[in-house]
Amino acid sequence: MSRHWTDSGRPSRRVFLARLTTIVTAPAVIVACRDTDPAEVPDRARVPDDEISDDGPSPAADDPRPALPGSEPLVRVRVRKVRQPATRIEIGRPGEWIALRTPGDEEAPDRANATSARPGRGPTTVVLHGPVAISQRTGGWSILDARGFRPTVDGMELIELSLAEAADGVDLEVDGHSYPGFVQLVGRGGSGADGYDVVNHVALESYLPGVVAGELYRHWHPSTFAAQAVAARSYACAERSYRGHSHYDLTNTQRSQVYEGTTEHERALESARLTRGVVLAHDGRLVPGYYSACCGGRAANAVDAFGMHPFNDVAPLRGRRPLDVCVKAPLFDWRIERPHDEVVTRLVAYGRRRENEALKNLRRVRAIDVHEVNEHGRPVSYAIASGAGADPVVLGAESLRSAVDYADASLPRPAKRLWSAAMAVTIDGTTVRFDGHGHGHGVGMCQHGAETLARDSKSFEAILEWYYPGVNVVRAYV
Numbered sequence: 001m002s003r004h005w006t007d008s009g010r011p012s013r014r015v016f017l018a019r020l021t022t023i024v025t026a027p028a029v030i031v032a033c034r035d036t037d038p039a040e041v042p043d044r045a046r047v048p049d050d051e052i053s054d055d056g057p058s059p060a061a062d063d064p065r066p067a068l069p070g071s072e073p074l075v076r077v078r079v080r081k082v083r084q085p086a087t088r089i090e091i092g093r094p095g096e097w098i099a100l101r102t103p104g105d106e107e108a109p110d111r112a113n114a115t116s117a118r119p120g121r122g123p124t125t126v127v128l129h130g131p132v133a134i135s136q137r138t139g140g141w142s143i144l145d146a147r148g149f150r151p152t153v154d155g156m157e158l159i160e161l162s163l164a165e166a167a168d169g170v171d172l173e174v175d176g177h178s179y180p181g182f183v184q185l186v187g188r189g190g191s192g193a194d195g196y197d198v199v200n201h202v203a204l205e206s207y208l209p210g211v212v213a214g215e216l217y218r219h220w221h222p223s224t225f226a227a228q229a230v231a232a233r234s235y236a237c238a239e240r241s242y243r244g245h246s247h248y249d250l251t252n253t254q255r256s257q258v259y260e261g262t263t264e265h266e267r268a269l270e271s272a273r274l275t276r277g278v279v280l281a282h283d284g285r286l287v288p289g290y291y292s293a294c295c296g297g298r299a300a301n302a303v304d305a306f307g308m309h310p311f312n313d314v315a316p317l318r319g320r321r322p323l324d325v326c327v328k329a330p331l332f333d334w335r336i337e338r339p340h341d342e343v344v345t346r347l348v349a350y351g352r353r354r355e356n357e358a359l360k361n362l363r364r365v366r367a368i369d370v371h372e373v374n375e376h377g378r379p380v381s382y383a384i385a386s387g388a389g390a391d392p393v394v395l396g397a398e399s400l401r402s403a404v405d406y407a408d409a410s411l412p413r414p415a416k417r418l419w420s421a422a423m424a425v426t427i428d429g430t431t432v433r434f435d436g437h438g439h440g441h442g443v444g445m446c447q448h449g450a451e452t453l454a455r456d457s458k459s460f461e462a463i464l465e466w467y468y469p470g471v472n473v474v475r476a477y478v
């Protein structure tokens, strides 16, 4: 719970709902209108395309790279993936008023099941007694408030829940976790049988402390926290700019950014306050602030790790020379061994999944050699030799890592997954040995290296300039 939190960046819908509850004392259906003053609500469609460009030449209007945010945006974070429809989640605490809003058909996500929607339904709001228990049943949602009231929202793919009364330092509780902002529950299909996602809609500056607290060791240096806040803000803004087709922008795992929800960690809160609105920019455009735990000494290029895309093909994401300063990180060097047959099984299964003919037909692996390195000496592709006169199979470094760790319904996850794709592979009899460096993709900021620089009195700006060469650290909004 963020008792210290005084930021006002919460969606104004809460204010609106607080007003509603002054006239409602029992569960009742309310004719709802859309939000209050549009200027108060960060809206995906209203964020200017072409904002602040004080760090270089004006960007071209048709530049596919993301624009700098002109004001604090709202981000959508998937915080729970429910795949068993009967799974019940509880929203709110005893004694709280919880507003349940059905947005109406016009706000349904693109992926809504059009056949189940009754055209023309407008938004409605019901105020319920917390905690509210919610699950799915065939045809819709099962909703039960603390006093036994069951509102009917049949056929709605999406429902929204928030605290009906705004109160400083109190956020919405979802199954024991507290989140700033409000949540949407989004069904995965029209039948109510496919499970649903819980998506936290939260103002960016209220989201960031929960990311920084989740991503770093609590005792790390304030400059590391500040650098992390800027990288995470830049990453979130970039993800948001090209995830419009989905019902969420980010998840709360390491695949995206770890997010704890509401946090009381003072250093995390302070890092967001100190860097409010500050992002990474290059040529007037936003730089996605990729980062990983430890680069292992040699940086990866974003294009090699994530694919050729104008977002990724910028100088600050090509890594820096010379070797990084993260040598004391626990996973700077690591070794993992696997039985040869297991490696072959996973490569073949990966080949089937990806329809890679050469991998699908693999019988044995005689060698896995580095095929190509980037300008910093980090492997970007590997050649898998099977012998018997066949040509080696060349795989990108991250693809090899995915293939060696491949798991599916019939193939359980390996006991130890590879920590990174920067490694040397030795085949010794029936054992395949991976001697690797670092933890994560190695693009952009290296968290362990950032901590080393911070302990060496470097500012958060200097840390960011080290990891994103040529970047401009700019305040995009106040």
Ligand SMILES: [Zn+2]
Residues within 6 Å of the ligand: 294, 295, 296, 297, 298, 324, 325, 326, 446, 448, 449
């Ligand atoms: Zn590093």
